[in-house]
């Protein structure tokens with residue numbers, strides 16, 4: 001099977017102003033035509049919607065949760081996994097929605113009061129060798145900025161580590177400030193959040209050899225379960241990248257689900273080890289959030305990534321302007 005790349009590489013730079021005008025036009029069109037509401041009725045009434053955040057501010061997330069609460073029923077990944085395993089899809093509420101957060105950013109702790117207020121139980125996917133340390137999220141370092149995050153995603157894993165270390169931000173050593181939650185903070189949120197695995201160190205799994213890949217997937221679960229004292233049965237692919245090898249290793253490691261960032265809804269006959277999800281930009285307006293949940297921006301990003309011929313450069317530029325999340329995580 002062809003490797004599956006979740007987050008298409010960023011294309012040529014785009015004019016921010018043109019991008020925002022395009023966004024407004026698309027948002028207006030989606031509202032005017034009722035396309036978003038129609039999609040919700042046709043796809044999201046029974047299909048599970050999963051949204052992916054990284055490090056949103058409490059103020060932005062509050063607006064988003066208020067918007068979701070009027071349209072969806074919050075549910076958990078465990079409930080979705082059980083419905084898939086038993087076939088009792090009717091046990092899920094109508095318009096089921098699962099909120100997820102990737103990486104374990106330290107500011108996620110500020111979101112706990114919102115989880116209580118809106119009565120949702122999100123899944124936070126943790127990197128077991130980054131949380132509880134001052135090791136950096138490598139794509140947020142100065143070294144990654146200088147080398148280029150997209151370039152680093154495309155080199156073999158040992159080379160990525162070497163390049164980052166040589167540029168002054170060794171991903172395996174503590175940085176000046178911690179970027180991740182501490183184990184204490186994680187433990188304090190177990191009453192409002194579930195925890196899943198996001199590998200040990202957040203490599204691009206497709207760039208790892210078999211052994212490293214198996215360790216990143218399998219040991220992450222063991223380390224998280226030891227630290228948390230509870231089962232950890234859900235996985236999310238870093239950068240949304242996977243191939244058949246990763247899915248097999250996830251199955252072998254005993255996970256119940258694995259979440260991609262392929263846009264779409266999850267039905268009773270979906271694959272629990274390839275759950276679809278909508279990436280949401282951390283700082284997006286509610287207007288644009290409603291557009292992101294139609295799947296159009298993610299579809300345009302894929303289309304842009306596929307557009308390689310010179311004749312398609314304009315289309316790529318346009319769709320990039322509309323679809324590129326401003327604060328894309330990895």
Ligand SMILES: [Zn+2]
Nearest residue numbers: 102103238330
């Ligand atoms: Zn991540």
